[in-house]
Amino acid sequence: MAAAWSPPIGAPTPSLAARGHREKCACWPAQPAFPAAALDFRRLPDIFRAVPYSATFGCFDGGAGSWPVTQPIYRSPNGGLLEVVHDIEALRDRSGAEWRAVFDTRYRTSAWPYGSGVWGKREWVMPSVPDELIVSMYEGGTNLFWAERYGKTLGLSDLWVKLCGNSHSGSFKDLGMTVLVSVVNMAVHQGLRIKAVGCASTGDTSAALAAYGAAAGLPVVVLLPRGKISVAQLVQPLAHGALVLGLDTDFDGCMAIVQRLAEEGIIYLANSMNPLRIEGQKTVAVEIVQQFNWKAPDWVILPSGNLGNAWALFRGFDLMLKLGVIERMPRLVMAQAEHANPLYLAWQAGKSAVDPVQARPTQASAIQIGNPVSAPRALRALLEMKGVVEQASEQELCDAAARADRTGLYTCPHTAVALVALEKLVARGTIQPHERVVVVSTANGLKFTEFKVRYHESSIDSVTSNHKNPPVMLDADLGQVVDAITRRFA
Numbered sequence: 358m359a360a361a362w363s364p365p366i367g368a369p370t371p372s373l374a375a376r377g378h379r380e381k382c383a384c385w386p387a388q389p390a391f392p393a394a395a396l397d398f399r400r401l402p403d404i405f406r407a408v409p410y411s412a413t414f415g416c417f418d419g420g421a422g423s424w425p426v427t428q429p430i431y432r433s434p435n436g437g438l439l440e441v442v443h444d445i446e447a448l449r450d451r452s453g454a455e456w457r458a459v460f461d462t463r464y465r466t467s468a469w470p471y472g473s474g475v476w477g478k479r480e481w482v483m484p485s486v487p488d489e490l491i492v493s494m495y496e497g498g499t500n501l502f503w504a505e506r507y508g509k510t511l512g513l514s515d516l517w518v519k520l521c522g523n524s525h526s527g528s529f530k531d532l533g534m535t536v537l538v539s540v541v542n543m544a545v546h547q548g549l550r551i552k553a554v555g556c557a558s559t560g561d562t563s564a565a566l567a568a569y570g571a572a573a574g575l576p577v578v579v580l581l582p583r584g585k586i587s588v589a590q591l592v593q594p595l596a597h598g599a600l601v602l603g604l605d606t607d608f609d610g611c612m613a614i615v616q617r618l619a620e621e622g623i624i625y626l627a628n629s630m631n632p633l634r635i636e637g638q639k640t641v642a643v644e645i646v647q648q649f650n651w652k653a654p655d656w657v658i659l660p661s662g663n664l665g666n667a668w669a670l671f672r673g674f675d676l677m678l679k680l681g682v683i684e685r686m687p688r689l690v691m692a693q694a695e696h697a698n699p700l701y702l703a704w705q706a707g708k709s710a711v712d713p714v715q716a717r718p719t720q721a722s723a724i725q726i727g728n729p730v731s732a733p734r735a736l737r738a739l740l741e742m743k744g745v746v747e748q749a750s751e752q753e754l755c756d757a758a759a760r761a762d763r764t765g766l767y768t769c770p771h772t773a774v775a776l777v778a779l780e781k782l783v784a785r786g787t788i789q790p791h792e793r794v795v796v797v798s799t800a801n802g803l804k805f806t807e808f809k810v811r812y813h814e815s816s817i818d819s820v821t822s823n824h825k826n827p828p829v830m831l832d833a834d835l836g837q838v839v840d841a842i843t844r845r846f847a
Contacts, residue, residue, distance in 0.1 A: 410484040414632065415442035417734065426483065426633065427544035429551070431619055431626050438733060440632045441483075445679055448480065453681030457651050464647065465498050474498040474644055475535050475637045481676060482636045483536050490543045492573045493535050494525040497640060501648040501795070506764035511783045515793040517654070519645055522769065522801030526593060529666070529799045530565035532641065533634030538569040540633050541625055545575070553578045553600070555624030557611035559662070559723040560590030561800055563601070566627045567594035578624060580604055580611040585722055589804040607716060609728045629665030630730045638666055642673025645795055646683055653683045655792035658690040658779050660771040660799055661700060661735070661746075662724030667691055668734030670797075671741055687795075689744035691735065692778035694719040694754065697726055700735060704746040711736065720751055720808055720817065721770040723800065745787065749777035752820050755812055759824035762809075767802035 414424040417438040424430055426441065433439055451459070460478055463471040470476035470488060474497015479486075500520045508516030521529035541554055553576040556562050563579035570577035579594050583603035594601050604611050612628065619626035629635065646653055653674065659666055667689065677683045693701045697716035716727035729735070738744065749757070757780065758773035768776070775796050782788045802809070808817075815822040831837040 410447050410480050411444045412441050412483055412485060412636075414439050416440075417632075426485065426540055427547060427549065429544075429549065429619075429622075429625055431616075431630055438630070438632070438731070441636050443481070443676075445676075448676075448680055451680075453677075453683075456680060456682055457647075460643070460647060469493075472498075473535065475532055475640050478640055478643055481643070482640065483540060483633070486539045486543050490539060490546060491535075492538045492542055492569050494531065494568070494572065496524050496531040496535050496637075497644060499523045499644075501645065502766070504761075504764065504766065504796075507761050507766065510760070510764070511780060512790045513783065513788075513792075513794060514790070516779075517793070517795045518766065518772070519641065519795055519797045520801075521641060521797060521799055522804070524801075526561070526564040526568045527589075527801040527804050528561035528565060529638060529641065529797070530561045530634075531569075533629065533637040533669075534562075534565040534569045534627070536637035537627055537631060537633040538566070538573050538575065541575060542573045551625045552576065553624050554627050555579065555615055555618060556627040557581075557608060557615040558586075558628075559608050559725060560586035560804070561723055562628065563599070564590055564593035567597035567599040570599065571597040576600075578602065580615050582607045582611055585718070585725065587722070587805050587807055589806070608726050609713070609716065612728070612730065628730065629663055635665055635669045635672060635734075638669035639673035639676070641666075641797065642670045643677060643682075646674075646677060649793075651682065653677075653685055653687050654795045655687055656690060656788055656794045657687050658692060658775045658794065658796045660721070660724055660775045660797070661691040661693050662697065662726040662729065662771075663731055664691075664700060664729040664735035665731035666797075666799070667738040667744075668731060671738035675741070686742055689739060689742035690775075690778050690782065691739065691744060691746045692775040693746065693748050694721040694724055694774050695748045695750045697721075697724060698748045699727055699729060700732065701746045701748045703732075703736075704739070709736065719754075719770075720820075721749075721754060721774050723769075723771050724774065745782070747778035747781055749774040751817075753777045755817060755820045756823050758808075759812060759822070762802075763824065766798075769798065769800040769802045769805050770808050771800060772796065772798040772802075 416422055416433040417440045463477040466472045470491045470493050473493045473495055476493055500523055502518045502520055504516045504518050524531040554570055555578040556566050557580045567577050577599040579599050580602050583605050618624045674686050696719035699711050699714045703711040711732035713728035716725045719725050754773040754777055757776040758768040761768045761776055811817045812822050813825045813827050815825055829841050
C-alpha cells in the first residue's frame with residue numbers, strides 16, 4: 358500500500374527536494390524552512406497524523422485485479438476501461454466536517470503543493486506522489502462566475518459559470534494533466550523507460566500535455582487532426598517543444614493511431630482513457646461545492662465530447678457524498694454538438710451503449726468526436742446523477758455564445774453548447790427558476806478568437822450572425838465619430 362503523509366491543517370511542510378523544485382517555478386512563492394523539532398506529528402491529535410491512504414488501478418466494470426498506478430496499462434485484461442481505486446475506509450478517518458476544514462485551510466495557499474486546486478486535495482486524488490515529483494502549475498482554484506445578467510434573460514437568479522479555462526494552458530485539461538504527468542514523473546524516477554508521453558487531441562489536451570511535459574522535462578508527442586484546431590491551440594504545443602504531428606484525419610482517426618502506439622509501448626498514453634486524468638478532473642466537483650460553502654448545486658451542465666469529464670464529475674460528487682462532505686448529488690446535463698452527438702442519439706433511443714458516428718465539422722471543434730472512449734463511464738454517470746442529454750445546432754451555439762458575451766462572458770464554442778442545453782431545459786421547465794445551476798466552461802474563449810471574428814464578420818458557413826457587432830471603419834474625423842456614437846446610442 359502506498360502511503361501519503363497528511364500535514365496538519367495549514368502547515369506548509371515541503372521537503373527540501375520539493376522546495377528546490379518549487380524554486381524553479383515562478384508561480385510558487387518561496388516558503389520558510391521548518392525545524393524538524395517543530396514537525397513531531399506523534400504529539401498531534403489523530404486527525405493531523407499521517408494516515409496510509411492508497412490509490413491503485415482497478416477494473417471499471419468491477420472485475421478482479423489491481424495494478425500500481427505507475428504501471429503503463431490502459432485497459433483491464435478483459436479489454437475494459439480502468440479506474441483509480443481509493444481506500445474509502447481509510448479516508449473515513451476524518452469526518453466530512455474535518456475534510457472541509459482541511460481543504461479550506463489549504464485553498465490557494467502558497468505552501469507547496471497544497472495551493473493547487475488538485476494537490477490541495479491530494480489524499481482524494483493521488484496520495485502516493487512525493488512532493489518533489491509533483492508537476493504543478495497552480496492549476497484549479499478558477500473563478501465561479503455569477504452570470505447575473507445572462508441568468509436574468511432566462512429567468513434564473515442563481516446561475517453560475519465555472520471558468521475552468523482560466524488556467525495555465527487555458528482549459529480544464531490542466532487538472533487531469535498535473536496528475537498524469539506527476540505519476541509518469543514518479544514512474545520514470547522508479548525506473549520506467551518511455552520514449553515519449555503522447556496523446557491524440559482536438560487542441561486542449563495537447564496544449565496541457567505539452568506544458569506539463571515541458572515542466573517535467575519529459576518528451577511529448579501529440580497527434581492533431583490537420584486543419585481542425587485553432588491557431589492558439591496549435592501554437593501551444595509547438596512553443597513547448599512537443600513533436601506535433603498533423604494527421605489528415607479527424608480526432609477519432611488520431612485516437613485510433615495513438616492507442617496503437619500505446620499498445621506497442623512506443624508512447625505512454627495521456628488521453629482520458631487513462632484514468633489518471635479523471636482523478637485530477639474530478640476536483641472540479643469538489644471545488645464547485647467548496648466555493649458554495651460546501652453546498653451542492655441543483656444542476657451541473659457540461660459540454661461533452663470524449664465523455665470522460667462526466668465520470669470525473671460523478672466521482673468527485675460521489676466521493677464527497679460517501680465521506681459526508683455533502684448531503685445530496687446534483688443532477689447532470691451533458692451537452693453535445695449536433696454534428697458530433699453519439700451520446701445524445703443513444704440517450705434519445707434509450708440505448709445502454711453508445712454507437713459511434715461520423716463526426717461532422719463543428720465550430721465546437723474540441724468536442725468533434727464521434728467515437729468517445731469514455732462512453733461507458735458517461736452512461737453510468739448519467740444514471741447515477743439522474744442526468745439528461747441535450748444537443749446544439751451550429752446556429753444555436755453561435756448565437757448562444759454571442760448572447761452570453763454581451764453579458765460579460767467571453768465564451769468558447771464548447772461552453773456555448775452547454776448554454777444552449779441550459780436555455781432549452783429552462784424553456785421546457787426541466788430546470789426551475791429557483792434552482793442553482795452551474796455551467797462548466799471548459800476552455801478560455803481567447804483560444805477561439807477566429808470563431809469570434811468569423812461570427813461578427815458573418816463568415817461562418819450556414820450560420821446567420823443574429824447578434825453580430827462588426828467594427829465601424831471611419832476616417833480620422835471628429836464629425837464622423839460623433840455621428841457613429843449618436844447612431845449607436847440614440
